[in-house]
Amino acid sequence: MKTTQRITCLLLLLLGTHLFAQTGVKVTYYDGTEQQFNVQPAGKLYFDADNLFVKADAGTTPTTIPVSIIRKVTFSEALGTTTFGQNTDNLVLYPNPASESIRIKSDTSTELKTSIYSLTGQRILQGVFQSGQDIDVSALSAGLYLVQVNGVTIKFSKK
Template sequence: MKTSGVNSNIVGEFATGATITDNGEIFKKMILMDYNSLNVNTLTHELGHFFGLKHTFMGGCTGLNDGISDTPPAEDTYEDTYKDCIAPVQCNGQRRLIENMMDYGNCRFMFTPGQALVIRNTIATKYPHLCTFQLLADEKIDITSNVTVTDLRIPNGGMRKTFIKELEEPQEIEVYPNPVKEVLIVRNAEKEKFTIFNITGQQVLSGTLHSGQIDVNALSAGLYVLKIKNISKCFIKE
């Protein structure tokens, strides 16, 4: 992909989205996106690069990888689509963490605690102006009431029909508390079979949901992936 008006010294790999930098100088650092392929996963992935993260499959099974201990190594290849979000078993028998935002594919939704630490450290050291706090009592905050209310009601019962339709549609599965100490609560998934994997892809617990609860007290502290049907949810065990 060729670009115009971009400094020739800027380094970057231009794909669907690319993070490009010039010696780490923020005024020349940007995220270049292909408008036709723009989506939340691609933008989040490129923001990960912006804040210091590398691909989880970098280096393959034998290389240095991304330098983060809680992202398991993966083969230096990838799929655009994983059917039913079933992850392949790869390096040293470890499950590929296809849910990670720094991989590719259709199942991404999470960062690991190690990746979050890298992001926080990058912000603190390179972009401290992004990490600011302002108290509600701060005089700089404008608390003047200036609210405009728009009537969004649909005539002829349209809103009621929309509401009924939403009730009939399947509800998204939710898990809490997160982090959890003893009992993980799962909403909207009564009597469903579940499987829990640790960060290396090993199955550590399975069963059938009863009253929307899973006893995770026996699990060691760490990051886990809960899989119910074709849905994966990440949680942290304290």
């Protein structure tokens, strides 16, 4: 449970500077389904040991989502009338877990601006990669990391 708490807290730290100006929140589940929220300035997003709570506005009851079923959480600017938070790159990180290298696959030819963070929030690696290009992680200690790719955060486990 502590690992889950650390991952979720780090996710908020990584993206926390963007939360004040952004209101679109998309939760992607391990089964591939997605849930979108439009969080007003009076709303909030918070965690306890096992759950993510999304409170869209001060007067609403929060939506409770078990952290164990969440693959990723992404944020975007105010929704307006545009479609929110579509991961048009369809990013996939593999293998996961990995020991020597990882690859990030994207459906587009867009450069992948990538950063790897430890659970303490320290940036371990940063670079720009192409879809399918090897990213050497052999020097990393075994454990959990967060990989941020073009604004999308993905959990990664190093063996």
